[in-house]
Amino acid sequence: MTAEVRIFGTVISTYTRIIEITAEEVGLSHEVTATAARSPQNHNPFGKVPVVEVDGLELYESVSVTQYPDNAHNAGTLQPNDPAARAVMDRWIAVGNNYLFPLFEHGLIMPWIMHRHAGMPLDEENIARALPNISRALAFCDAEITKDGAWTIGAFDLADIFLYCILRGVQLTPQGSVGISQCPQLSAWMAVTEQRPSTQATRWESEP
Numbered sequence: 001m002t003a004e005v006r007i008f009g010t011v012i013s014t015y016t017r018i019i020e021i022t023a024e025e026v027g028l029s030h031e032v033t034a035t036a037a038r039s040p041q042n043h044n045p046f047g048k049v050p051v052v053e054v055d056g057l058e059l060y061e062s063v064s065v066t067q068y069p070d071n072a073h074n075a076g077t078l079q080p081n082d083p084a085a086r087a088v089m090d091r092w093i094a095v096g097n098n099y100l101f102p103l104f105e106h107g108l109i110m111p112w113i114m115h116r117h118a119g120m121p122l123d124e125e126n127i128a129r130a131l132p133n134i135s136r137a138l139a140f141c142d143a144e145i146t147k148d149g150a151w152t153i154g155a156f157d158l159a160d161i162f163l164y165c166i167l168r169g170v171q172l173t174p175q176g177s178v179g180i181s182q183c184p185q186l187s188a189w190m191a192v193t194e195q196r197p198s199t200q201a202t203r204w205e206s207e208p
C-alpha cells in the first residue's frame with residue numbers, strides 16, 4: 001500500500017527526518033524513496049531534498065511540508081494558537097534553517113559523513129575553522145532554551161522537531177557530542193526529545 005506521505009530525499013538527512021517525525025506526530029504513514037539532491041529524479045527546482053507528495057500535492061521546503069500535514073490532518077496541534085507563541089516558534093524554525101543548519105552541516109556534519117561513508121580524508125581544517133562558531137551557536141541555544149517556551153519539554157511543537165533534527169546530526173560527531181554535553185539545558189532537552197515515540201520511530205540506522 002502506498003504511504004500517505006511519500007518523501008523523496010536522502011535517507012540519512014536532517015530534513016527527511018523532520019518530515020518523518022512530523023508525519024509520525026500527525027499520524028500519517030510515511031515512506032522514503034532514496035533520491036539524491038542533484039539527480040534528475042529530484043523535482044525541487046533549487047536542487048534540495050526532500051520533495052514530498054501528500055494528498056495529491058507535490059511540496060518542497062520543510063516549513064510548507066510540515067505545516068500542511070499538521071493543518072490538514074492534525075488541527076494544527078503542532079503550532080501554537082497564541083500569536084506571540086507562534087512568532088517565537090516561527091523565529092526558532094527560521095534560526096534553525098537559516099543559521100544553525102548551514103553552520104553545522106558544512107562545518108561538521110558533512111565532513112564527517114564524507115569521511116565515514118565516502119571514505120574521504122576528514123577535512124580537519126574546515127572543522128577547526130567552524131568549531132568556534134559552532135560552540136558559540138550551541139552556547140546561544142543553551143542560554144535561550146528556557147527563556148521563551150519554544151524549546152519545550154511538555155508542549156511539543158514544530159520548532160522542537162526542526163531543532164532536534166538539526167542538532168542530532170551535530171551530536172553524532174565527536175566534536176558535536178562533546179559540545180552538546182557541555183550545554184546542560186540543551187543536553188536535557190535532547191535527552192527528553194529523543195524519547196518521544198516519533199523520534200524513536202524515525203531513528204537513523206547509524207544511530208548508536
Ligand SMILES: N[C@@H](CCC(=O)N[C@@H](CS)C(=O)NCC(=O)O)C(=O)O
Pocket residue numbers: 010013014015016037038047048049050060061062063097
Ligand atoms: N530549505 C530546504 C533545505 C533542505 C536541505 O538543505 N536539504 C539538504 C539535505 S538535508 C540538501 O538538499 N542538501 C544538498 C545540497 O544542498 O546540495 C528545506 O527547508 O527543505
